[in-house]
Amino acid sequence: MAAAAMLCGACCTKQETAPQADPAEVVMQNILARKSVRSYNGDTIPAAVMENILRAAMAAPSGRDWRPWSFVVLTDKSQYDSIFEGNFNMQKFKESGAVVVICADTIHMGPTRDNPDGPAVAQYNPLWRDDMGAVTENLLLAVEAYGLGACWTACYPYPQTMAPVKRTLGLPASVVPYAVVPIGYPNGDTQPKDKWEPARVHYNRW
Numbered sequence: 187m188a189a190a191a192m193l194c195g196a197c198c199t200k201q202e203t204a205p206q207a208d209p210a211e212v213v214m215q216n217i218l219a220r221k222s223v224r225s226y227n228g229d230t231i232p233a234a235v236m237e238n239i240l241r242a243a244m245a246a247p248s249g250r251d252w253r254p255w256s257f258v259v260l261t262d263k264s265q266y267d268s269i270f271e272g273n274f275n276m277q278k279f280k281e282s283g284a285v286v287v288i289c290a291d292t293i294h295m296g297p298t299r300d301n302p303d304g305p306a307v308a309q310y311n312p313l314w315r316d317d318m319g320a321v322t323e324n325l326l327l328a329v330e331a332y333g334l335g336a337c338w339t340a341c342y343p344y345p346q347t348m349a350p351v352k353r354t355l356g357l358p359a360s361v362v363p364y365a366v367v368p369i370g371y372p373n374g375d376t377q378p379k380d381k382w383e384p385a386r387v388h389y390n391r392w
């Protein structure tokens with residue numbers, strides 16, 4: 187990263203070099219600062235910020251690079267009631283600036299491994315859940331980076347939670363509403379948890 191040169195013009199007589207943040211430190215701080223935020227001030231989220239959050243989400247790793255994800259971004263708060271119908275104690279999320287429903291297509295259309303140059307065939311994607319965890323965490327980290335707050339709320343695998351979401355959004359049959367993520371400007375000062383447990387780590391064998 188190039189060092190930025192600063193000259194205030196008033197008192198500075200020579201160029202000074204601004205200290206550059208260590209990229210690893212910046213990324214580490216962002217990961218460790220992520221937390222579930224459940225209270226928001228109601229402000230909407232700029233479209234460009236939302237697009238960058240989704241760009242980060244889609245950068246997630248994906249089994250066979252099949253990328254089963256799609257996103258439904260809700261900015262119309264009149265939809266919130268029906269989206270949260272099947273989940274308990276969801277009133278607190280209604281002040282979020284947007285809700286992102288992270289969806290997974292369990293069926294992949296493409297050539298098979300045995301016939302990579304062959305026609306596109308509908309195949310069940312056995313790794314879709316794994317990909318969806320990665321994409322959801324990427325989204326949450328981008329939310330944190332923008333000074334926003336979010337909370338992963340469970341949708342899959344609960345039928346009573348998925349049904350109203352599928353109905354409200356008109357999801358195709360093979361598309362699963364995986365997670366419902368309210369995003370907003372935090373109200374309050376939720377602190378991240380320190381989850382570091384050295385005893386969970388084993389070297390070379392259990």
Ligand SMILES: Cc1cc2nc3c(=O)[nH]c(=O)nc-3n(C[C@H](O)[C@H](O)[C@H](O)COP(=O)(O)O)c2cc1C
Nearest residue numbers: 220221222223224273337338339340341377378379
């Ligand atoms: C799969 C999954 C489902 C979750 N569902 C909910 C939920 O329905 N409601 C909620 O308030 N939080 C939900 N959470 C957030 C967890 O409660 C939260 O991540 C956990 O308490 C750890 O806190 P932290 O995110 O601040 O580190 C969910 C998290 C995950 C990963």
